[in-house]
Amino acid sequence: MSKSAAQAVKQKRKRSGTTWKHDIRLNWSIYLIYLPIFVYVIIFNYLPMFGIVMAFQEFKPTRGFLGSKWVGFENFIKFFSASEFPLIMRNTLVISILGLSVGMIAAILFTLLLNEIKFSWFKKPVQTITYMPNFISAVVIAGMVIDFTSSNGIVTNFLVKVFGIPRENLLMNASYFWAINLLSGLWQGLGASSIVYVSALGNISQELVEAAALDGANRLQRAWHITLTAIRPTIATMLIMNIGSLLYVGSEKILLLYNPTIYSTADVISTHVVRMGLEKMQYGYSAAVGLFNSVVGTILLVGSNYLSRKLTETSIF
Amino acid sequence: MIEKLTPSRVIFNIINYGILTLLSLVCIAPVWHVLMASFSDPRTMMATPGLFKWIVGKPTLEGYRIVLNNPSILTGYRNTLFYVVAATLFSVVMNIIGGFALSRKTKLKKPLTIMLIFSMMFSGGLIPSYMVNMKLGFVGNPLALIIPGAINGFHIILMMNAFNQVSSSYEESAKLDGAGPLTILVSILLPLVKATVAVIVMFMVVQQWNSWFTASIYLSSRRDLWPLQLFMREILVQNDTKMISAAEAASAASLVNNLVKHCVTVVGTLPILLLYPFAQKYFVKGITLGGVKG
Numbered sequence: 128m129s130k131s132a133a134q135a136v137k138q139k140r141k142r143s144g145t146t147w148k149h150d151i152r153l154n155w156s157i158y159l160i161y162l163p164i165f166v167y168v169i170i171f172n173y174l175p176m177f178g179i180v181m182a183f184q185e186f187k188p189t190r191g192f193l194g195s196k197w198v199g200f201e202n203f204i205k206f207f208s209a210s211e212f213p214l215i216m217r218n219t220l221v222i223s224i225l226g227l228s229v230g231m232i233a234a235i236l237f238t239l240l241l242n243e244i245k246f247s248w249f250k251k252p253v254q255t256i257t258y259m260p261n262f263i264s265a266v267v268i269a270g271m272v273i274d275f276t277s278s279n280g281i282v283t284n285f286l287v288k289v290f291g292i293p294r295e296n297l298l299m300n301a302s303y304f305w306a307i308n309l310l311s312g313l314w315q316g317l318g319a320s321s322i323v324y325v326s327a328l329g330n331i332s333q334e335l336v337e338a339a340a341l342d343g344a345n346r347l348q349r350a351w352h353i354t355l356t357a358i359r360p361t362i363a364t365m366l367i368m369n370i371g372s373l374l375y376v377g378s379e380k381i382l383l384l385y386n387p388t389i390y391s392t393a394d395v396i397s398t399h400v401v402r403m404g405l406e407k408m409q410y411g412y413s414a415a416v417g418l419f420n421s422v423v424g425t426i427l428l429v430g431s432n433y434l435s436r437k438l439t440e441t442s443i444f
Numbered sequence: 445m446i447e448k449l450t451p452s453r454v455i456f457n458i459i460n461y462g463i464l465t466l467l468s469l470v471c472i473a474p475v476w477h478v479l480m481a482s483f484s485d486p487r488t489m490m491a492t493p494g495l496f497k498w499i500v501g502k503p504t505l506e507g508y509r510i511v512l513n514n515p516s517i518l519t520g521y522r523n524t525l526f527y528v529v530a531a532t533l534f535s536v537v538m539n540i541i542g543g544f545a546l547s548r549k550t551k552l553k554k555p556l557t558i559m560l561i562f563s564m565m566f567s568g569g570l571i572p573s574y575m576v577n578m579k580l581g582f583v584g585n586p587l588a589l590i591i592p593g594a595i596n597g598f599h600i601i602l603m604m605n606a607f608n609q610v611s612s613s614y615e616e617s618a619k620l621d622g623a624g625p626l627t628i629l630v631s632i633l634l635p636l637v638k639a640t641v642a643v644i645v646m647f648m649v650v651q652q653w654n655s656w657f658t659a660s661i662y663l664s665s666r667r668d669l670w671p672l673q674l675f676m677r678e679i680l681v682q683n684d685t686k687m688i689s690a691a692e693a694a695s696a697a698s699l700v701n702n703l704v705k706h707c708v709t710v711v712g713t714l715p716i717l718l719l720y721p722f723a724q725k726y727f728v729k730g731i732t733l734g735g736v737k738g
Contacts, residue, residue: 150551156625161545161556164538167595168563174576175568181575188578237467240460249461255724256468259475262720264654266673267713270680271474274705281477284493314471319731326732346456379657383681397570404571405661417569425566 182415195411202415211394219395222381223373225309231365233317238324238358239350254325257318269383272311273298301389308381308393320365327361328354363441371428374420396420475713482507482706486699507707510700517711520672524653527589527671532648535594539644542595543603544629557604564597574661586669588662589655599644602733606640607633643730646723653716676712680705 151158177192182202184195206212237257244250260268275282276297286292297303331353339349378397385393396416404413436442477495485501492500511517546557567573573592582588614636615628623631634641656673663669678684 147551154548154550157545157548157550158552160541160625164542164545164595164600165556167538168560170576170580171573171592171595172563172567175572176566178568178572178575181572186575188575192575240464243456243460244464249464253464253468255721257471258724258727259717259720260471262650262654262716262723263475263713264656264673264676264716266654266656266677266680267709270676270705270709271478273681273683275474279493281493281495314474317467318471322728322731326728346453382657383677400570405574410571410575414569414571417571421566421569428565 179414179418181411182418184411186411186414188410198411202412203419205412206416206419211390211399214391215394215396215399218392219374221305222308222395225305226312227369227373229309230313230316230320231362231369233313234320235324235355235358235362237317238321238328239354241321241325242328242350242354243346254318258322259318260315261319263315265379265383268311268315269380272307272384276303276307298384298386299388301392304385304389304392308384311380323361323365324358327358331357359439360441363435363439364443367428367431367435367443370431371424373427374424475717478706478709482703482710484703486703489702490699504703507700507703508711510704511707511711516667516675517672517708519668520670520675523586523669524672527586528649528652531590531594531652532645534590535596535599535648536641536645538594539596539599539603540629540634540641542600543605544607544625544633546600546604547607548625560597560600577662583662584666584669585662589652589658589671593658596644599647602640602644602730603637605733606637610636639726639729640733643726643733646726647730649719650716650723650727672712676708679708 180192181195183197183199184192185198185201186192186195241250241253244253274280277283278294278296280297283294283297286297287294297307336349336353339353344352374396378395378401381393381395381398382401385398397420400413400417400420403409403416432442432444473495476497480496480499481489483499483503483505484496485504486507488501542560546553546560577583577588577592582592610633614632615623618628618632654673656671656677659669659671659674660677663674
C-alpha cells in the first residue's frame with residue numbers, strides 16, 4: 128500500500144517535472160500525428176465559431192467577415208420583432224417538448240415491459256424489429272409519411288373510417304402536423320432510444336430482485352423500487368442531453384415534410400435558418416438566429432446539468 | 445429465479461406479450477407494405493385500400509425494370525457507394541489517429557482533449573460553417589460530403605477510451621525494439637481495439653448512406669454528383685417523377701409512378717437493411733459505450 132503510494136507520488140513528480148523540452152523530444156512524433164486533427168478542428172470547428180461575427184453584420188460573402196458592414200444587434204431585433212417569431216418559438220418548443228417527453232416515457236415503459244419477458248427467443252426478435260426503423264433514411268421515412276397521409280393513403284383511410292374525419296391530404300392541414308411528426312418520430316426512434324435503458328438494466332443484481340420478491344414485494348413494487356432506481360442515472364443523463372438539444376429540433380424530417388400551407392405549426396428555428404440563410408441568402412440574419420439557438424441551447428444544457436447534479440447527483444460534466 | 449404462475453401473473457404475461465407483439469407488427473407493417481406494393485399490379489393497387497399483407501393483383505417486376513434502367517438512379521447508386529467508402533475510410537483513419545494521439549501520455553493531452561470537447565458542445569452553426577466551406581471551395585465539390593463531417597469528437601473519444609484500456613505492457617517491448625508510434629498503432633494496438641473500430645465504421649456507413657441534407661446544400665446544382673438519397677427525395681418527397689416516367693404514355697404515367705415510388709424505396713433501403721442484422725451488435729455497443737450517440 129505504502130509502496131504503491133510512494134510509486135504514485137514518484138510517477139506524479141516525474142510527469143509534472145517533465146520539462147517542455149523533454150516532452151517535445153519524447154513525444155514529437157505523437158504531436159506530428161495529431162497535427163492534421165488539430166488543423167482540421169481549427170478549420171471546421173473553431174473558424175465557424177469566429178464566423179459568428181457575421182450575426183452582427185450585414186454579411187456579404189464577397190466582402191468576407193472583415194469587410195462586411197457592422198449593424199450591431201439589428202439582425203437579432205429583426206428576428207425578435209418578426210411577425211412569425213412567436214409562432215416559430217411556440218412550434219420549436221411544442222415539437223421538441225412533445226418529442227422529448229413522449230419519446231422518453233415510451234422508451235422507459237417499453238424497456239420495463241421488455242424486462243418482464245424471460246424468453247430470449249421472444250425478446251431478441253422484438254428488440255431487433257423495433258430497432259430496425261432507426262436505420263431507415265429520413266428521406267424514405269418522409270416518403271412513407273407523405274404516401275400514407277395523402278388523401279387516399281392508408282392512415283387517412285383509417286382515420287376517415289374510424290373517426291370520420293373529412294378526407295384530405297393530412298400534411299396540408301396545419302392541425303395534424305404535430306401529431307404526424309410525433310408519431311413518425313416515435314415509430315422510428317422507440318426501439319433505438321430504449322437501448323441505453325436496456326443496457327443499464329443489465330447491471331441490476333439478480334439477488335436484489337430475488338430478495339425483494341422474498342420480502343413480498345409485488346411486481347409493480349419491484350419495477351418501481353429496483354428497476355426504475357437502477358436506470359435513474361441513465362434517465363437523468365438522457366434528460367440533460369435532450370434538454371440541451373431542445374431547440375435543435377430534428378429539422379431534417381421537418382424540411383422534408385412541411386410546405387408553406389402548414390408553416391403555422393411546422394416552421395421551427397432550424398428550418399427558419401435553412402430557409403432564410405440558404406434559400407433567401409440572408410446570411411447575417413440567419414447566423415444571428417442560429418447563434419440565438421446555440422446560446423439558448425448551451426444555457427439549457429448547463430442549467431439542466433446543474434439541476435440534475437443537485438437533485439439526483441448525476442451529471443454529464 | 446423460478447416464479448409461481450399466479451392467475452394475475454398469467455394475465456399480465458398475456459397482455460405483455462400481446463403489447464410487444466403488436467409493437468413489433470407496427471414497426472414492420474409499413475416496411476412490409478411497401479415491399480409488397482413494389483411487386484403489385486398498379487391498377488389493382490389503386491383499388492385496394494389498407495395495408496397490404498401480400499402482393500395484390502398479378503405480381504410484376506415492371507417497377508424494378510423501370511427503376512433499375514433509370515440512369516439517375518444508377519448515378520445515385522454509384523455516387524452513394526463512392527461517398528460511403530471514401531467518407532468512411534477517411535473519417536475512420538482520422539478518428540483512429542486522433543484517439544490514439546490523445547490516449548498517449550503527453551503534456552498537451554489535456555488541453556487538446558478539452559479543445560475537442562468544447563468543439564462538440566458549442567458550434568458556430570449552419571451558416572458560418574457554410575461560409576467557411578464555401579471559401580474552401582466545397583460548394584459543388586464532392587469533397588463536401590467527405591471532408592467537413594469526417595472528424596467526430598464522439599468517435600475520437602470512443603477510440604481514445606479503447607486505446608486507454610489496452611495494457612501498456614503490449615507496447616513496452618515493441619518500444620524497446622525501437623518501433624515508432626505508428627508501427628505500434630498499426631501492428632500492436634489496432635488489432636486489440638478492432639471492436640471499437642467496427643462500431644465507428646458502422647455508424648459512418650449508415651450515416652453516409654442515409655444522408656441527404658449536406659448534399660442538398662453543397663451539391664444542389666450538380667445532379668451528376670447527387671447521392672441516391674437526393675434522387676429519392678425528388679421522387680418520393682417532391683413528387684417529381686418526370687425523370688423516371690418520361691418515356692411512359694401519359695395516361696399510364698400516374699399508375700406507374702405509384703409503383704415506381706415503392707420500388708425506389710425498396711432499392712434505396714434494402715442494402716442498409718441487409719447490413720442491419722450484422723451491424724446491430726455494433727450499433728448497440730456504440731450506443732452503450734458512449735452513453736448516447738449525440
